[in-house]
Amino acid sequence: MNRFVFFVPVIAFFALALMLWQGLYLDTKALPSMLIDKPMPEFLLTTVDGDEVTNADLPEQAFLLNIWGSYCLPCLIEHPTFMRLAEEGEIPVVGVNYRDRQNLALNWLDDNGNPFEFSILDESGRFGIDLGVYGAPETYLVDGDGVIRYRHVSVLDESVWREEFMPAIAELRGGGSQ
Amino acid sequence: MRHFYTSIFLVFILLTFGNSNIAIAQVDTFKFDTPEQQQRFRKLSDELRCPMCQNTNLSGSTGGVAEDLRREIHRMIVEGLTDADIEKFMFDRYGDFIFYKPRFRAETAFLWFAPILFLLLGFAAGYMVWRKSKLSAHQSASLDVGQLNRLNDLLDSKQ
Numbered sequence: 001m002n003r004f005v006f007f008v009p010v011i012a013f014f015a016l017a018l019m020l021w022q023g024l025y026l027d028t029k030a031l032p033s034m035l036i037d038k039p040m041p042e043f044l045l046t047t048v049d050g051d052e053v054t055n056a057d058l059p060e061q062a063f064l065l066n067i068w069g070s071y072c073l074p075c076l077i078e079h080p081t082f083m084r085l086a087e088e089g090e091i092p093v094v095g096v097n098y099r100d101r102q103n104l105a106l107n108w109l110d111d112n113g114n115p116f117e118f119s120i121l122d123e124s125g126r127f128g129i130d131l132g133v134y135g136a137p138e139t140y141l142v143d144g145d146g147v148i149r150y151r152h153v154s155v156l157d158e159s160v161w162r163e164e165f166m167p168a169i170a171e172l173r174g175g176g177s178q
Numbered sequence: 179m180r181h182f183y184t185s186i187f188l189v190f191i192l193l194t195f196g197n198s199n200i201a202i203a204q205v206d207t208f209k210f211d212t213p214e215q216q217q218r219f220r221k222l223s224d225e226l227r228c229p230m231c232q233n234t235n236l237s238g239s240t241g242g243v244a245e246d247l248r249r250e251i252h253r254m255i256v257e258g259l260t261d262a263d264i265e266k267f268m269f270d271r272y273g274d275f276i277f278y279k280p281r282f283r284a285e286t287a288f289l290w291f292a293p294i295l296f297l298l299l300g301f302a303a304g305y306m307v308w309r310k311s312k313l314s315a316h317q318s319a320s321l322d323v324g325q326l327n328r329l330n331d332l333l334d335s336k337q
Contacts, residue, residue, distance in 0.1 A: 005306070031229065034273045099242050125246040132271040134229035134243045 033140075033151040034132050040065075040146045041130035047118045048097050048105045058146060059117065062172050063092040064165075065140040066116070066156070067128065069100040070108035072136040078155045079112055085161070086115035091169065095119030098128050098136050141165060143172050208252040215255050222251050222264060225279060229272050 035041075044054050066082060068075040082093050095116035097105045102121060109119070122128055131140070141150035150168045152160060210216040220237065226247070228239035236244045236251070247268070254264050268276045280286045321329065
């Protein structure tokens with residue numbers, strides 16, 4: 001018994017050290033989304049081209065919802081990946097132009113190319129709040145029933161696509177929800 | 179030296195309890211119907227955390243989403259929603275993270291009880307150390323005649 005008591009502080013120290021050590025590698029920026037497995041929030045907005053858009057206009061298969069803005073430098077870094085996905089027809093991408101100006105958004109799409117089926121114009125950021133967005137870029141995976149399945153915060157490059165999105169999408173498509 | 183420790187201690191006390199309102203609030207030009215509404219707005223934006231900047235409350239943050247959330251709080255207060263309604267609105271979208279003071283739920287119970295748990299563990303450990311030292315001090319002071327003889331024999335044999 002006495003021997004055991006002697007080791008208690010040592011064990012406690014290592015338990016605490018292990019916990020803190022793991023904490024060093026936690027991505028504190030990637031907050032869990034509250035909307036996972038919840039339907040997309042209702043919206044009645046316009047696209048950056050000025051057309052009225054609602055939930056009914058969303059793709060009927062699984063799609064990506066990418067939060068972007070013309071002011072957002074990381075969005076330029078992930079942009080080639082979305083261009084490739086759109087060109088190769090891997091998955092439809094819907095944009096949310098978040099806290100931007102319509103003319104700046106249109107210029108940005110002209111300059112860099114437009115991978116989006118359409119981009120929902122959210123100048124006020126109000127739709128972003130309903131999605132639990134806290135800053136561009138963020139990307140949501142939404143299934144064919146309009147239910148949010150996954151969220152990635154910050155740049156979605158090819159490795160994030162391969163390691164996070166491809167398995168999640170394969171699971172959706174394999175699950176027979178299509 | 180004692181003064182040194184005292185001042186260190188006071189600095190910690192200040193850091194712990196004195197800094198609740200050091201952050202400088204962003205100036206918004208929101209209009210409220212009553213001073214009470216304005217008070218609620220201040221309290222909510224002080225207690226809610228900016229999801230983007232992570233270490234600032236909504237009232238102290240220049241972040242875009244913080245600005246939007248302050249605007250939403252203002253709208254909901256003027257529309258007559260209660261603080262509980264507004265907190266639920268925030269929780270549904272941003273989760274526990276948004277609260278500097280987490281709600282008490284099964285997932286956050288450890289967070290709330292851990293300090294008390296650690297304090298009790300500390301007391302328990304302190305008590306055990308104290309009891310042990312008292313016990314050994316007591317024992318060493320009361321060797322019986324047989325033990326004393328044996329001790330002397332041992333000491334003699336070493337010489």
